[in-house]
Amino acid sequence: MLRTWLTERFRLDVPLVGAPMAGVSDGRLAAAVSAAGALGMFGVPATASASWIAEQAAVAADSGRPYGIGLMAWVLQDDPGQLEAVLAARPSLASVSYGDYARFVEPLKRAGIAVATQAGTTDEARAAEQAGVDVIVARGGEGGGHGRDDVATLPLLQSVLDAVGVPVLAAGGIATARGLAAVLAAGAEGAWAGTAFLGCAEATLSEPARRRVLDTGETGTAYGRVFDVAQRLAWPPEYGGRALRNPFFDRWHGREDDLAADDAAPAELEAARRTGDFDTAYIYAGQAVGMVGRTRTAADVVADFAAADKLLGRFGTP
Template sequence: MWLTEKFGVSVPLVGAPMANVSGGKLTAAISVAGGLGMLGAGSGVSADWIRTEGAIAAASGKPYGVGLMAWSVKDRPEHLDAVLELKPALVSLSFGDYTPYVGMLQKEGIVVAMQAGTVADAREAIEVGVDVIVARGAEAGGHGRNAVATLPLLQAILDLTDLPVLAAGGISGPRGLAAVLAAGAAGGWIGTAFLTCHEALTPEPVRERVIEAVETDTVYGTVFDAASRAGWPDEFGGRALRNPYFDTWEGREEELKADDTGHADYVAGVRAADPARTSIYAGQGVGALTTQTSAAAVVGSFAAYRTYLQAALNDGAK
């Protein structure tokens, strides 16, 4: 299996790089447990934060990765400089023009991934020369496209290329991992399942809200990006838990971009970790989260994918 050959993982999953969730501690814990952890380097962090958290991730001695947004790197080139210094095993570059950076990373021996939300995205990534494609379906939490669901997207991209393809979106446990592996994916790109891990940066009130959430509680849009003024292109909205703040501003995103009171209310909500006002990015698999746990336990639970694959091969007999 490609992930095992390339990174030595024992469970074919990559922990999705989630800003404000995937710090060095969670990244290392996922890698130590047998997956490949990814550091979520959001646009608001400093280059020193990347270096510090990257050092924590690297201290385990296991391979790890870093996730960057191309639109942010354009404005914050020091983020890329920090990653080039760290030389992680994998770097994800998506959401904007990532073309100028792929070769720079590959020259340092770094594997480059790109998150594709459509077949057109995947074609572009192939032409640019990335090493692995993440088929990110609309079910996925966080930022990306809301165009195509995971399964149809995964099948189309697998038919398009011989590059390794990871599946992202709605893979909440071993059954989902077994499903995408059976289709031909090289592994799962797993984010939401790690939100309530002890090692995550997720604030306590947010953890509690995530545990309470059911699969129908997520919503896709750009309200929180308009509120944060972080710089996300409107082309890439985000899937998060619906809350009163979102309901207040949905359909008024352009107005919100210029509303200082609305912006201040959101910032205050983020600082207070108030589930009613802050963005809680999560995918449609959020209903599977019922408790706080460890990254090792989550990775271990995904290892049961073998049971479901074997049952399928035996015509359903376990």
């Protein structure tokens, strides 16, 4: 069994975190990942209420194992109720990323909650260490959902490991035991994986969305701000999103200023979301999506990651 800072801190069987994917990972998926021996997390959408967070935290805690909650710093600036709800829930881990997160680190730590933040450059990782986080997630541009697209996972991980003294997890493109073994061998304390869980029965994706994920190959994603601009979301512009490429993205990519002035586009996107038209609506996923080819349980996915110890054992480094 692999032992790292991550497994020791949170009493895990596998050095793996199920990434907090807002709109995809709720309390049910978090509980399933935790019950399987990894650390499950749920992501808090921008519009989520404090009561929703409390409800999902109760579901996630039902596994009896540690779990985490993911927050967006740019949302907390205008909605302190989300932070208060997380403080009240007292998960084992909270991630706060994307915006001015530093002010939220100390309140979470005072509540006994370990704090993570996602870094897309080495400078961001250094700043995170200065802010006092417990663990840094080195997230490469391959990752699904939001983040920087400036540096790929492997070069970023190597640089961050040399630059900081706090534990580091690797994120972006890690979907199998091979990926986990690779980042552990490099010195990471574990992996932070989201796309690998998109096909899970416990995820909140609709069946048409799940089928779209399962049918998408490794070149089927695109990175940009199209979907954020169309929704009029206040994401910091340096953090675009990686999603499945579709005709709506292709139509507006490179024309974001025009999109911001187009009054019909938000309604078009919202209607597509309601009807499940994924030629227009978005599904966030990383470049590892080509390895997600069938519906499985979260326990199956975690069990596959656990085989990393055998791969590392081949080289005498279990």
